[in-house]
Amino acid sequence: MLTAAWPVRRHASGETGTALPAFVDHHVHAHLIDVHALPGRGIAGAIDLGGDPTALRRLSPGLPRLAFAGAFLTVPGGYPSGRSWAPDATVHTVTDPSAHPGVPGGARTAVDAQADAGASVIKVALNADAGPVPSDAVLSAILHAARERGLPVVAHAQGAGQVERAVEVGIAALAHTPFDASLSRRLIARAVETGQIWISTLDIHRGATRQRAIAYLGAFHARGGRVLYGTDLGNGQLPVGVNRRELLALQQAGVRGDALVASLTDPWPAHTGTDAVRSFLAGPAPTDPDDLATWLSRAIVVPTEELTRVD
Template sequence: MLTAAWPVRRASGELGTSLPAFIDHHVHTHLIDAHLLPTRGIAGVVDLGGDPAALARGVTGLPRVRFAGAFLTVPGGYPSGRTWAPDRVVHTVSNASVHPGVPGGARTAVDAQADAGAAVIKVAMNADAGPVPSDDVLTALLAAARERGLPVVAHAQGAGQVERAIDAGVAALAHTPSDTGLSRRTLRRAAETGQIWISTLDIHRGPARERAISHLRAFADRGGRVLYGTDLGNGSLPLGVNRRELLALHQAGIRGDALVASLTDPWPAPARTDAVRSFVEGPAPTDPTDLATWLSRAIVVPTEELTRVD
């Protein structure tokens, strides 16, 4: 029995189960048609890399959007130069200045996103794809984010980058690490420091996928907080609740209430989704192995259209 599930009847007559609104914690709304997401089960999203001016204007209605604004990177760093990441979604940080208004400064970069309404700051630490912030720049970015009351999420990839993110106090990883050589000590420290990992398992294939699932299992086993996220907009991912992502989470040991919690966690800030619920026809399955497929059939329904039938 799922703790957060309610047996309900829709105003249109269907019997089913109501759950808190589902959130995809890693999307890129400039690469998808976000308006289609509610019909496919997603009521809220966290945009982790987009044009802060466009994101500030917002998506009308659903899904509710929380965003990071632009990727904060260093000259030549990821994702500079990618066709999917035009200049407006990349903010280059060239120095560790903590003073407002300094061109290329860390504080200036954070302020630009925060002033646009960002709920989280995204830092690119992808050493496999170019240069990454120095320790001084990373420290300055985190200090500026703390001053604005915002957590920092990092794309940490490549030798030593997950460890650097933990040491620096990065609140969340945008992707479950798929690097080779990630030690048990690192996994334990990530969990013990309260770091959050966003799943994005379905972007991988082959050995990288198996490594990511193994790392996420070890992280969760040590008490790590896991959020459902897909990196929607990255390749051929399904628009809406991703059954493959849920099955990979199940494989990593994120099951039952924990799987639902990964979908409904309000991080980084509540997105005003109380007016809607996720609705799935029929009762929740009793076999945990069926849960991922069942959840993938959800749609978003106004709460006022649902009547509990306990």
């Protein structure tokens, strides 16, 4: 029995089934997908983790309920500058650790630009495998400015030492489960201790890298780490909507039952869930826990007012 599940009947059709809180994909890139197709395929809320803040603000009303980070904060030549999928407006270059507003290239200026556009989280690129990364001074200044604006910071942490940096400086969330070749149990335990969140994005990987990420996420979850479902939708050939493969990989990592549902329905960072809609699934939850991921992948988004509890 799933704790958050309600047995319900749909008014219009008389169909009985199960209602759960609204499902959220905690890592998408709206400019690379048809974001408006998400509700028809089970996703009521989404978090854009790297896009043009002006364009994202225009997308925010309606469904999916969209929260966003705005542009990637990076340094000259840093990830994802120059990528074909990352137009100029999706990248904001920081050259100065200045805490003063309005300084060209300043850390405070970069954070303010995203926050003033409506960002609910700040995204910083710590991808040392793809170019230079922010210095300690710049990173600290970004974190300080984000705290002053009341916003958590999420990082793309990749390459030697970057996950360690993200943990030790107090990055609130990792945009991807770590997948580098060496991640110690001590570091994973430290990430849990600091309250860091890991967004799954397991299905973007294949082969040994995928298995490594699943193992890391399993160790993180087993120690009590907070795991959120996220797909990096827009990165490669991923299904638009609830991704069964992502859910199966989460189950393989030990995120099962109520924990799997919680990863899908967590409203972090900015109430991306909504009481106005529910995730509806035909019939009761499966009795075999191994079947839960497949069942959840069949969810549709239904207005709450169309549902009546029948228990």
